[in-house]
Amino acid sequence: MTTIDRAPTGAGELTARRKQLSLLILCGAVFLDALDISLLGVSLPSIKTGLGLSDGSLQWLVSGYTVGYGGFLLLGGRVADVWGRRRTFIAATVLFIAASLLGGVLTDGGLLVATRVLKGIAAGFTAPAAMSLITTTFREGAERNRALGVFAMTGAGGYSFGLVLSGVLTEIDWRLVFFAPGVIAIAVLAASPLIKADAPRVAGPRQSFDFAGALTVTLGVMALVYGLVQGPAWGWGSPGTIAVLAGAVVLLAAFVAVESRHRSPLVPLSIFHSRSLSSANLISVVWAGSTIGWQFVATLYLQEALHWGALKTAFAFLPLGVVIVAVAKFAAGPLVGRWGVRAVVTVGMLIQAVGVLLYLGVGANSSYAAVMLPGIILHGIGNGLVYPTVNIAGVSGVADERQGVAAGLITASYQVGAGVGVAVLAAVLTATGGSGEGVSGYRWAFLVAGLMSLTGLLIGFQGLRQPKGAAAASPAAPAVPAADPVAARQ
Incomplete structure (x- = not known):
């Protein structure tokens, strides 16, 4: 790392x-x-x-x-x-x-x-x-x-x-x-x-603010998210969708060019030299695409195929949040400390993939307790393991003066992934029969969401590997001085 x-x-x-x-x-x-x-x-x-x-x-x-x-x-x-x-x-x-x-x-x-x-x-x-x-x-x-x-x-x-x-x-x-x-x-x-x-500002020449970088990346990401949101409504091959997404690519390419030349870049490109940070951001994209996309399709399935009301649907997802909270609080941190981010992300993405793929068995009259709840619980376990662990990987080894950039990157990856996931699964749902009484389209969408989770598993397994001899220096589980009153209770 x-x-x-x-x-x-x-x-x-x-x-x-x-x-x-x-x-x-x-x-x-x-x-x-x-x-x-x-x-x-x-x-x-x-x-x-x-x-x-x-x-x-x-x-x-x-x-x-x-x-x-x-x-x-x-x-x-x-x-x-x-x-x-x-x-x-x-x-x-x-x-x-x-x-x-x-x-x-x-x-x-x-x-x-x-x-x-x-x-x-x-x-x-x-x-x-x-x-x-x-x-x-x-x-x-x-x-x-x-x-x-x-x-x-x-x-x-x-x-x-x-x-x-x-x-x-x-x-x-x-x-x-x-x-x-x-x-x-x-x-x-x-x-x-x-x-x-905030820590006192270090004495020295005041850094110039990267206005060009700020403008190109802000407009570029907004155009990307806007294009992904509007794509299903406009049509993916429509001139409007193509123009907006092409504009996003041009703006983001301009951003990279600006950052490579600016003395005080908005996002120093050297930050991506960390394989852990780069992999964490890629995992965030596919993880968010899978989990938010799955929830989008599952909500449509419950309301349009099973004719559930909105409040009943909301309570159906309540176990998801309870499981995520419990796993993130009591399991993720200790497991990362013992086994490292690679193992926890890999296992978490696998569990999430299994939970999503269980929804391939849904039908027009599926039982919530027998068919859907097991998938929700597994999905929650996977979420609770992956989300905090990817956050850890995305900011580990980054200097204090760049923590805001690292945090912004990882959170932006979630947002882009969520937009991609909903857009892709909405397109799959439409192309394979649409929402409504039939369930074929939902199954295809759940399959794609599961494949996204498996992609995150592969990225984590390959990208979060530590170089030989680096285990002792891993930020995931360093020696913690006993003098710290919080750490002493670990």
């Missing part, structure tokens, strides 16, 4: 209690980001009726958040590194609150979509800032692995809780799904002064 400009973390300056308080607050941010992705799910029909929105506008209440989130992650990570992580986190949380409360009172569909884009942009700054604050607060190794496991567990819990909360709030008033995240974010903002302060 290549070590990239390793720098001391200085995490020992904080007490164990202060570290845990910081972790709790930062996990509140990822909880919000995940919650806001799933919270609109059940409420969309009520919002459509209440505001008289078209299907296109309704789709963009979800897609607008994704485009803003995915498009600004790399910029958010770099801003956090340069401007200050806690400062970036606080400013973005304020924007998130304002957009949430404004969205709850608006009656115009276009303006409501705009608030969703703003919330996505805010999340694009809070997510890498929060993750890099964690990686610079907790010492690399068992201590950081456990913290990232809690971070991942909170994200999974937020997504699952959002599905259920969406149904409950919609029963009262659909506007509450916009207000609720803002209220929680106010509590996070009030507690933010307790987060670890």
Whole structure:
């Protein structure tokens, strides 16, 4: 595993209690980001009726958040590194609150979509800032692995809780799904002064900001996500889809060219010299494509083939979140410390693939307990192992001053993967019979999702291998000084 400009973390300056308080607050941010992705799910029909929105506008209440989130992650990570992580986190949380409360009172569909884009942009700054604050607060190794496991567990819990909360709030008033995240974010903002302060800026010449890199990568990723979101509606061979995706390729190629020449690049290309980091980002793409794509198809199957209601469907996925939370909290960190990231990712992707492929047996009258629940539980175990472990691999060996960039990269990979997965499986579903009463199209889509998981297994097995003689220096399981009060309890 290549070590990239390793720098001391200085995490020992904080007490164990202060570290845990910081972790709790930062996990509140990822909880919000995940919650806001799933919270609109059940409420969309009520919002459509209440505001008289078209299907296109309704789709963009979800897609607008994704485009803003995915498009600004790399910029958010770099801003956090340069401007200050806690400062970036606080400013973005304020924007998130304002957009949430404004969205709850608006009656115009276009303006409501705009608030969703703003919330996505805010999340694009809070997510890498929060993750890099964690990686610079907790010492690399068992201590950081456990913290990232809690971070991942909170994200999974937020997504699952959002599905259920969406149904409950919609029963009262659909506007509450916009207000609720803002209220929680106010509590996070009030507690933010307790987060670890940014380290003093190192004396020396002030680095120039890479505006060209920021512009090309932000527009490039936004174009990519936008093209993937719109592809199924426009048609993959339509001029609009081709133009947007081609534009994304051109912008991202320009970004690479800019980064190779800039003195202070937004994303130093040397960061990809780490095979662990590069492999972790590739795994993130296929993992997110498989898991989010599978959930998208499974939701359609339950509602359109089995005719389940939205709230019943939401509760059907509740065991997924419970299992992910339990595995991420109690199993992932210790297993990484004992067996390393390669073994945990490989086994996790295999378990996830089996869980997805069990859905090849679904039919028009399948039993939830006998057919679907076993797949959900296996899927949750795989998720709980892979998600925190890939986060660990994606930031290991990266210097403190680049942790924001590394966090932005890994989170952007998830977002791009989710867009790819939903787009690909939607296309497969359409091409093989579509959704509705028949189940053939669903089975083909589940097969493709399972193959994505197996692809992640192969990437992890090959890419996360440690060079000979590197085992002792692996950041996954270093010796932890007993003087640290948190590490002493390992």
